[in-house]
Amino acid sequence: MDFRREQLHVEILDPRRRFERSRALLEIRFDPLTGQSVRILPSGSFSPPAAFDLERMAAETRAGCPFCSERVESDTPRFPPEVVGEGRIRRGEALLFPNLVGYAKWSAVSIYSAERHVLPLEAITPALMADNLAAQVAFGRAVVSYDAASKWISFNANQLPASGSSIFHPHLQGTANPFPTTMQRLLAQVEPQRFRDYLAAERDAGERLLGSTGSIDWFAAFAPLGPAEVRAFVLDASSTDELADDVVAELGRGLSLVLRAYADLGYQSFNLAAFGAPGIPGFPLNVRLVARGYYGPLQRSDAMWSERLHWEGAVDLAPETVAEAGRKRFADQ
């Protein structure tokens, strides 16, 4: 397993230093699974994520929120009874129902709690996360037992508008579809053994490990797709519907710790995706998260031509720095 990186020196005559010659380091890294390349710029190349007023955003969106307890029963859809007998799925405080917007043949939204319109990342406890994941696992099982062709199952998250969420109230999203997404297809072409080799190489290197929650190791992506990408593999589940209860609890704990580390780094918004490759023996469930910056109207988005059209991440936060922040949180568990 090689962690390929190429270093380039970018030379300019710098107007900030009376046009003296300056050289900056640009590192290009290649993902060990897909070969996808990313650019790591010097720290401080981009503005840090802006602080924003979560309570003010909560106050502005609470009246009329379809996911708050006053409206969630009347304003959210139900599944047909032949798919989910009760129409919606409940686990602890979590509640799962169909998405009004059909992103896949089967699309679900699951709120952490109808009582929690505002949920800072540091307040997403292991139990809140695990119950929400358990609802997603039940959704996946219900769909594939009714519609076996919709076997490409995932659970995902957009948290806050900066990450693509149209509803402020925190939630996860699930999908089940007969066709894989592009990334599901690309990863399904990777030999299952390669994920194990990658994990073993990260364990040996150590510098990108955040910590372990028991059977799952959490590590910063060597070649991150976006800011602060963290990954984990569940080796004995090749799809979300195969996750055992104790593994769901462990994933809840790990994700809660990663989100606390994101909050430590100044982020309150993130994207999450977890999926495997159904029918490929030994294929591990992949869990990936990226932090998302929140920016004002005249500040840059964290996705530009590079990410959107070249499929090339460009970040100024080194994975090894992300791991350092994560290790502090994992050490406290």
Ligand SMILES: [Zn+2]
């Ligand atoms: Zn709400």
